[in-house]
Amino acid sequence: MSLAQAEQPSQRPSSAGDQQPIVHTRIQPSHGWVSLRLDELWKYREVLYFLMLRDIKVRYKQTILGATWAFLQPFLTMIVFSLFFGRLAGVPSDGVPYPIFSFTALVPWTFFSNTLTQASNSVVGSANMVKKIYFPRLAIPIASTLSGVVDFCIAFVVLIGMMLAFQIVPTLNVLFLPLFVLLALITSLGVGFWLSAMNVQFRDVRYTLPFLTQFWLFITPIAYPSSLIQDPLLRAVYALNPMVGVVDGFRWALLNTDTLSLPTLATSATVAVVLLVTGAFYFRRMEKTFADVV
Amino acid sequence: MGNLALRIENVGKQYQIGQGKTAAYETLGDRIVSTVQAPFKRIGSVLRGQSSAVATDSIWALQDVSFEVQHGEVVGIIGRNGAGKSTLLKILSQITEPTKGAIDIYGRVGALLEVGTGFHPELSGRENVFLNGAILGMNRHEIARKFDEIVDFSGIEKFIDTPVKHYSSGMQMRLAFAVAAHLDPEILIVDEVLAVGDAEFQKKCLGKMSDVTKEGRTVLFVSHNMGAVQSLCTRGVVLSQGSVNFMGSANEAIDYYLRNITSSTSRxxxxxxxxxxxxxxxxxxxxxxxxxxxxxxxxxxxxxxxxxxxxxxxxxxxxxxxxxxxxxxxxxxxxxxxxxxxxxxxxxxxxxxxxxxxxxxxxxxxxxxxxxxxxxxxxxxxxxxxxxxxxxxxxxxxxxxxxxxxxxxxxxxxxxxxxxxxx
Missing domain, CATH: 2.70.50.60 (abc- transporter (atp binding component) like domain)
Incomplete structure (x- = not known):
């Protein structure tokens, strides 16, 4: 069952009356790893747009609070964290007030954990389309992930409001913020590719997700500062989690903490890119069975 | 031949069934167990002198299917349920992939498979038209130009901004057909559209399809409605148990189908x-x-x-x-x-x-x-x-x-x- 399709657009001498060159498609099984066909994905970018539109529309359908949820989720978590970790447990917060310390981390984290969950279920949730029409399947988890950016933006506006309230003025570091947003996006996409493709075949993924996101929350410096981890070896292993780079980066860029270490960031970024590339190839490899299995 | 629309060569499609399947709802546990067991099983079967390839748990939904279609031909694909018609159309529209063989398609393919054809229930009819068009490889301007015509044909103007989930299956079919027929694919693949919808709309569909064929476009048509196949199609292909049993004019194919494939005279x-x-x-x-x-x-x-x-x-x-x-x-x-x-x-x-x-x-x-x-x-x-x-x-x-x-x-x-x- 190891097959794939290859499309080679080529031009044939057009027959009388045809203005456009005729598209030639060749469908045949091929073996092993297959090309990502990013050119095709680009050609289908409008499909991506409509899938995103759908995801955004559907997300808060039939909810009372609607898009308010986009910031309520991190905001309420922040309150709980501030009470229990900040006040009761006295967890250090790199010299910034604990609420803003945790909220700065929770904004990218919520983006990550939500898109992770949504992307993982995206292909299974689109079974109806997958079984009936052809388009590059990669568009499904990508659209699902990108549509999470809207939520991120809403939560980010609230973050700015909180920074004003706490009278925190960002330094020029803030110029690097888009890089960390990009890193979060790459991580979400990479994990999303892996899990959405696996979920088609192994429905276990769905049950693993809540545990996975919770576990991931604890190995990411959200409720606590990454400076708590001092042991160099442990620190190196810790940095393998790309979200460490994201969260440290967010704090460094917005709150001007001195948490950012370049080796950590480099490790995180490398892992994220590896996840993205391998995830995309794994997805493409599994893709051919989607319509039969989903 | 400079006018070839479609060449299908020795196409086969194998589905895994039963044990070791890659089919639905296998759990990770099953996979781990079978992965652990597999080498031992394989060794066992080699020791017993059997072939190491475990091919017993698969069926061929299609086998050695070969035929060619010229531009402008209207080909009816006839066969009983489970003969492989839908599998063939799914391969042609790239939804699933063949296990063997190769297919060359010259032209843009528009596929209309079963009801709804991938409409998204939460999007409105309007958005779905654009989504479907985008999937067919058209840009927004092209679709916008055809939009009124599509809505007009489907006869559901009033509901065009209603989410598709509120449509009846007949309405979904109308819209799906309207989109597929108006977006000018060079090759139109149609599976059993006539199974839903009222007689009037069926007539409209058949009319539109015969217009499409008069414009010299290519149509592959699957239907149980022999009358429709007879009136629309120039050629017929009879599939039985995954293989092409007969190819010829539409009339000959229908005759062959009725005589040989349907449980040949059963009362x-x-x-x-x-x-x-x-x-x-x-x-x-x-x-x-x-x-x-x-x-x-x-x-x-x-x-x-x-x-x-x-x-x-x-x-x-x-x-x-x-x-x-x-x-x-x-x-x-x-x-x-x-x-x-x-x-x-x-x-x-x-x-x-x-x-x-x-x-x-x-x-x-x-x-x-x-x-x-x-x-x-x-x-x-x-x-x-x-x-x-x-x-x-x-x-x-x-x-x-x-x-x-x-x-x-x-x-x-x-x-x-x-x-x-x-x-």
């Missing part, structure tokens, strides 16, 4: 039951008194069709449908509610038997097939059995009115010519 059939259906047809039987052993009847025989069915829950707005075709051409259709409106209003649970006496003496020699269905018009069918009974009528009696084939026509009606000398 008695019982259908699998599904307790979830409100109405289920159980058996059907065609007979004439005194001839129990033959599938061949005489033009003079009085034929009766006996249908047994069961109604499981009280049902409103349903009908049983019977249709008689001769050599693939629909002669007439009859509903049990034609003369019995109360059955349409409400049906009571129970087991029933219906006897239909076919008019005597009007059936010409030929190969006849019977279509049966239980359905709710405009909602959807419970069960559809095309060509479930097939029988032949011959001219063995000495009735000279039937001996002349040159008369043509589909039925024989003996008119009484009242003749008197004129002034």
């Amino acid at each position: 008695m059939v019982s259908f699998p039951q599904d307790p979830s259906r409100d109405i289920d047809i159980q058996t059907a039987y065609v007979y004439t008194l005194g001839k129990d052993e033959t599938d061949t009847f005489d033009i003079a025989d009085q034929l009766t069709v006996e249908i047994t069915y069961v109604v499981r829950t009280p049902v409103r707005g349903s009908n049983l449908s019977f249709a008689l075709s001769r050599d693939g051409t629909l002669l007439f259709r009859s509903w049990d509610i034609d003369l019995n409106r109360t059955a349409f209003e409400m049906r009571q649970p129970g087991a029933y038997v219906a006897r239909l006496n076919l008019p005597q003496g009007i059936l010409l020699p030929g190969l006849y097939s019977i279509y049966l269905a239980a359905a709710r018009p405009k909602v959807g069918p419970y069960a559809v059995y095309p060509d479930c009974l097939v029988f032949e009528i011959e001219n063995n009696s000495e009735d000279w009115t039937h001996t002349s084939f040159s008369r043509g026509g589909e039925i024989m009606i003996r008119l009484n010519w009242e003749i008197e000398p004129s002034q």
